[in-house]
Amino acid sequence: MTRDKHTIKFTKPIYSNSEGLQLSTPETVAKYIARRLKTDIIADLGCGIGGQVIFFAKECRKVYAVERNPEKLEYAKQNCRLYGVDNVEFIPGDALSPEIKEKVSDADIIFSDPARPLSEKERTLENLEPSIPEIIKIYSDITPDLAFHAPPQMPPERIVLDCEREYLSLNGQLNRLTLYSGSLKSCDRSAVVLPGCERLGSSDAPRIRKSPVCDYVYEPEPSVVKAKLLNELAQILAKENKDVFFYKGDERRTLLTSSNLIGSGFFKDSYRFLASTEKDMLKLKDILKSRKAKNVVLRFDIDPKNYWEIRTKLEEGLAGTRTLHVFGFGNELVVCEKI
16 A cells, blocks of 8 residues: 655545546545535445545535445545544445445435546446446435536537536646536536636526637636636626627637736636737747747647747747747737736
8 A cells, every 4th residue: 555645636645556546536626526515424436545535524424435446445444544534434335236325325415426438439428437327327216416527528418417517627727527416406507616616607698799809818717618608707707897708719729808907717817918910930930029039838739749849949039038828720820928
């Protein structure tokens, strides 16, 4: 048994193997999920090394921790002791078996973070272990309040459930998709931004207006983009007299724009717009020189093998002091400076 000495995910050196640590829920995320699912009794089906169980135990009176892998269950026990929680009942076995169902039959909420295949041709709820449709079939007569983690990149059309789809980003990166059913569902789609704990839910907001690039450019949090909540974001900002518009977007990046400098927890980054040009490296180089650039961050589609070659050529001969970001959409390049 080894202990993780890195505190990127956890504030304590948890017990785990490399696979368990890689698949575990970061502490910041686990705390948020536990607060949202706070109840009397909760069952965590397929609890792994116990990263989520620890924080369920801090919010709930009792936690059932079910895991069929004996090694992982032992790690979960050790980690609960490490964090000082003792209101967890550890249950070895298959979450889909009648015996396990009987043991957790008094749970108010059923939660599961199913294991994902390391490689698969098509991401589906059925491919997860334990399968989300199977858990629903078996446990929905105990409680309608079910919650699941699912792969955040899974196409929405493959989630044919009556549930809230909550996309969560952590430190600017898409981290989780959680599905909430029963009384846990508060809307159709939502976005959460951690560590700030900002939350945005779907509504009948009017469509966000489009605009040419203005003085300021904003990169919304990936959870907001994935949950398709740009309309709702524009609406709440408009209520604060902060008009923001849609500028450009594709599968890799989305930019909003405004004539005003806006602060929002739903923005991953904010930029000052400097210039735009067609996708011509010579013209771009002239702009970089005139704007006294030293370093260039390229934010458009480039073969990763060629990224540093192109960036080095652009930075060659630059004698300024600024780091500029270059976004690209089709044949258009937009040069910005992060605020």
